[in-house]
Amino acid sequence: MAEITDPENTIIMELKGGRVLIELLPGVAPKHVERMKALARAGAYDNVVFHRVIDGFMAQTGDVANGNAERDFNLRRAGTGGSEHPDLPAEFSKLPHDRGTIGAARSQNPNSANSQFFINFSDNHFLNGQYTVYGRVIEGMAHVDAITRGEPPAQPDRMISVKVAADV
Numbered sequence: 500m501a502e503i504t505d506p507e508n509t510i511i512m513e514l515k516g517g518r519v520l521i522e523l524l525p526g527v528a529p530k531h532v533e534r535m536k537a538l539a540r541a542g543a544y545d546n547v548v549f550h551r552v553i554d555g556f557m558a559q560t561g562d563v564a565n566g567n568a569e570r571d572f573n574l575r576r577a578g579t580g581g582s583e584h585p586d587l588p589a590e591f592s593k594l595p596h597d598r599g600t601i602g603a604a605r606s607q608n609p610n611s612a613n614s615q616f617f618i619n620f621s622d623n624h625f626l627n628g629q630y631t632v633y634g635r636v637i638e639g640m641a642h643v644d645a646i647t648r649g650e651p652p653a654q655p656d657r658m659i660s661v662k663v664a665a666d667v
Contacts, residue, residue, distance in 0.1 A: 501520050501638035503520065503664050505522070506663070506665035507536075507664075508522065508524075508532065508536075509521065509522055509523065509637075509663070509664035510535065510539060510634070510661060510662070510663060510664070511660075511661070511662045511663075511664050512544075512661050513658070513660045514639075514642045514643070514645075514656065514658065515645075515656055515657075515659070516641070516642035516645050517639060518638070518642070519636055519638065519642050519643060520636070520637050520638040520639060520664075521601060521636055521637070522634060522635050522637045523536070523601075523634045524635070527590070527592045527594055527632065527633060528590035528592065528603075528631050528632065530588065530590060531587060531590055531603050532633050532634070534584065534587060534613075534614070535616070535634070536663050538561075538661075539661045539663050543563040543614065544560075544563065544614075544658050544660075544661035545658065545660050545661060546567050546657050546659065547561060547563060547567050547657060547658050548560065548562075548567075548651075548655040549646050549655055549656050550562060550650075550651045550652075550655060551617075551650050552646050552647060552648045552650070552652055552655075553620075554620070554648050555620055555621055556621065556623065557602075557618060557619050557620055557623065558617060558618050558620065558643060558646045559604055559615060560615065560616065560617075560657075560658060561604065561614045561615035562581070562615055563580070563614045564580025564582070564614075565580040580614075581613030581614045582613055582614040584613065585613075586608075586611045586613050587610070587612045587631075589605075589631055590603075590633070591609075591628050591630075592631075592632060594632040595622070595624055595632075596622070596623040596624060596625075596626040596630065596632060597619065597622050597624075598619055598620065598621050598622055598640070599618065599636035599640050600618075600619050600632050600634070600635045600636075601616055601617070601618055601633055602616060602617050602618075602619065602630040602631065602632055602633075603616055603630060603633060604616055604617050604630075616633075618636060618643050620644065
């Protein structure tokens with residue numbers, strides 16, 4: 500079991516298989532960290548599906564506009580939306596996209612990240628310097644590895660709940 504040393508910058512994500520702890524990196528990408536915490540605190544990520552899951556690559560989620568499995572769910576559009584907040588500027592760093600890191604999903608525009616993110620299944624260093632890294636899984640990667648694959652998956656898995664550890 501990983502120890503939570505900074506509850507304000509730790510996310511507790513519940514998946515069907517169990518708990519995933521994500522250490523956020525405010526010193527690396529403060530705007531992305533603040534956005535994830537704000538959306539988690541608002542309950543916006545709860546019941547949102549993993550709409551793009553590519554074996555050996557990554558699992559993408561966080562479309563709070565289209566991906567909620569209990570409200571206005573539209574799998575055909577999942578992956579095209581964000582939140583009501585403005586897009587974020589890129590916060591690229593020298594941190595590599597290693598297995599378990601959290602990256603900000605975006606369009607072709609580097610400054611278009613909003614609410615969507617992905618968890619790397621493997622080292623994806625070809626993404627380095629092109630997508631913001633703002634966290635890493637510190638416990639529960641086996642639960643991430645078990646997420647149903649597909650683009651989109653026929654029966655997508657979802658984030659049951661996403662909370663800031665300081666609030667639990």
